[in-house]
Amino acid sequence: MTNIHEYYDSMADISVSIRGAVENLELAKKNVQEALIAINALRKQGDTTISFVSNVTTNDVHRNLLFLELLLNQNSGLVQYFVFQELLSLTTYESSQEEFQLW
Template sequence: MNNIHEYYDDMADISVSTREAIESLELAKQKIQEALRTINAYKNQGDTIISFVSNVTTNDVHRHLLFLELLLNQTFGVTDTLIFQELLKLADYSVNEEEF
């Protein structure tokens, strides 16, 4: 980094990217919960093959969705820790155009 402006630009980029990543995780979690509700409706009909192209069944899809939900919950568990929150605050840099 050649100067302080590059440093703050990099910190602003990190802050924005982190915020976008957390928002994407939240959206993914919502989509997985919607998919779980949908697949549960199909599971009531038994373990049926979903696609004519492959042998994927409703139980396979349900198992994979539960695994993804578990991974997302673990990720959110990390984001809720005090250390991670402190790291977010360090990278949280708001760009104020009036200062420049």
């Protein structure tokens, strides 16, 4: 009988862990959405660096946040076409800019 009890205890532990993971994913989605709102406000001023000690620009942060949003949505089984399209256009724009700078 100890095997059955251990099995149900393990299933209960797994259930609690999954619930915590789902809650953390939802919190991460909310935080990414808030960060996207904040970075979009900064992007209106142009592609500027985030701090004096870093070369990271607002477009870099925006691209990374879009990628995180896609990753989090895929964990839920969702794919938002417009976020994917925006991320794709950002990477296409940057690669064409890099090719332009080579000439």
